[in-house]
Amino acid sequence: MESVIKSFDWDLIMRLREGDESAFRVVFDQYSQRIYGLAYQFFKNKEQSKEVVQETLLRLWEHRLQLNGEYPLAPWLFTIARRVTLNMLRQTATSEAARKKLWLTMHPEHNETEEAILNADLERLTTQILNKLPLQQQMVFRLSRFEGLTYEEIAARMQISVHTVKYHLTGALKTLRSCFDKTEVLLPVLLLSMFY
Structure with a gap:
């Protein structure tokens, strides 16, 4: 299933890069309603939500x-949609009173299906990047972030110095940040910040 999804995204992205308008139509059909739903959670306004879809x-x-x-x-795509939404919110809330009113009307509702899909995509993206790291960096990162071991515990288990553990962890985090920056994904940055 994962390879089918990856293959579909790869084909679609390659067609988009080549300027294929039919690929753009596929993206529109697949994502416009979900982007609209995301925007509508914030604005509770059809026109503004449509504008977010168009701008995204x-x-x-x-x-x-x-x-x-x-x-x-x-x-x-959803990173772009969130940026567009936030920019429009900033423009809409031109005064402190307007800002307060806007935040009071917002509900903490969210689409669990969409969140699950995004989380699965982000997890897959993180795994892809981790699998490309040198083996020792992968091991140090997984022991630290997934198993919650301290530097000293990792050093003892891998029979390396604490300094080497820190070196590998820093390298892994730097690579992850760099890859997420290239894809313009914001959520993993929040994920990485939880690791400190």
């Missing part, structure tokens, strides 16, 4: 050459 897809088209076929499309 316009930015996708304008920046399609930045897409990377190795990474899933959804996190990149």
Whole structure:
């Protein structure tokens, strides 16, 4: 299943990069309602939510050459949608009173299905990046972040110095940040910040 999803995203992204308008239509059909739903949670306004969809897809088209076929499309697209939404919120809330009113009308509702899909995409993206790291960096990262071991415990288990553990962990985090920056995914940055 994962390879089918990856293959689909890769084909779609390659077609987008080549300026294939039918690929853009596929993206529109697949994601416009989900982007609209995301925006509507904030604005509770159909016109503003439609505007977020249009602006998000316009930015996708304008920046399609930045897409990377190795990474899933959804996190990149929803990052753009969230940025567009936040920018519009800032423009809408021109006064402190307007800001307060806006935040009071917002509900903490969220689409669990969408969140599950995004989390799965982000987990797959993280795994892909981790698997490309040198073996010792992978091991140190997994022991630290997934098993919660201290530097000293990792050093004892791997029979290396604490300094070497810190070196490998720093290298792994730097690589992860760099890859997430290239894909313009914001959520994993929050994920990484939890590790400190």
